Amino acid sequence: MNDTEDIEDIEDSGSSGEEESTPRSWFYRDRDVADAKRKAMYQRHKDRPSIKKINEELGLSDDLYPVMASLEEMDAVLEDGGTFSDIFKTLVYSDAMESALAFLLLVEEKSNTQVKSPEQLLKLAKLGKKAEKDVTSAYYEACEFKYQLALEKILRDGGKYKDLLGLNPEAYGLPDEGEDERKTHVETAIVLYYGFIETAVFRPSVRDVAEELEAPYEVILKASKCMDAKKDTDEIYKDF
Known part of the structure; x- marks a missing residue:
């Protein structure tokens, strides 16, 4: 089965003449399609080193969807000839810790280096001194997000x-x-x-x-x- 078959099964299943059509059925249908898309995205990224590592540590699988979605957007910028600076200016948001984590993971992937400080992130991403304050904030947001995910895992595991x-x-x-x-x-x-x-x-x-x-x-x-x-x-x- 490819990544999209489970989505197509949901979207195309059933007879249009017999299918229930109520607000409740719409809710469950939309939810199932969204869940299938999340799982399909995880299948695309599960062997990606950064996702594989964080999944092994925290056991999140498709719950990493927001991070993977951000990574896909960032990948597209690099494929179009953009830079880390372009990504940081347009795709790392102060109110979305998952985007900060995605940026950190991307820099680690491309540099093949585990980033251990905001200063190191600034240097590897070649963002310049003017971005120091924002990079420091993003670095600690990424760290806090990982910490919160780890706390959640403890709760999930009883x-x-x-x-x-x-x-x-x-x-x-x-x-x-x-x-x-x-x-x-x-x-x-x-x-x-x-x-x-x-x-x-x-x-x-x-x-x-x-x-x-x-x-x-x-x-x-x-x-x-x-x-x-x-x-x-x-x-x-x-x-x-």
Whole structure:
């Protein structure tokens, strides 16, 4: 089977005269097509050294879609005769850590060098002194993204709160940070993994999550509120 067959199967399957046509069916159809495209992209990139390495470390497979999508855009710029400077100016966004990680991986691939500092990234990409501040920011965004992915893997694998705290951010290129900052990273990972967001239709029980992670109840309660809009009452979320 080639990379696109699974997409075509979804798009072409079924009789148009008999196929259900409701908002619900449209939602599931769109979701299935999107999932197939993600898997097809992963098949195209799974043997790419940078993707293979990060996948082996974090076990993400097609969940690396945003990074792979950014890499494809960056590859196209180089194929058209562009430079790292062109890519950095147009495709690395301050609000999208996946683009920063893609840029870091691309530079490492092309230079056959593991980048260990923003200064090294600046030099290998030949971006010039004026870009130093932005390159430094992008480098640490890429490192933070890898760290967050590693925290997510711990949660997926059934790890506990102590395991999250035990993960060293320095192993992912981040500078040494205090205990409070590390706890903030961990709380963010918990919020995103369990869906403690204001717009979530179904929010998990704070107590259940605390018991599952063997974490202090107060820590999970605080994390569950951090993305809520401020309200007049102190009790934003009740745990039943």
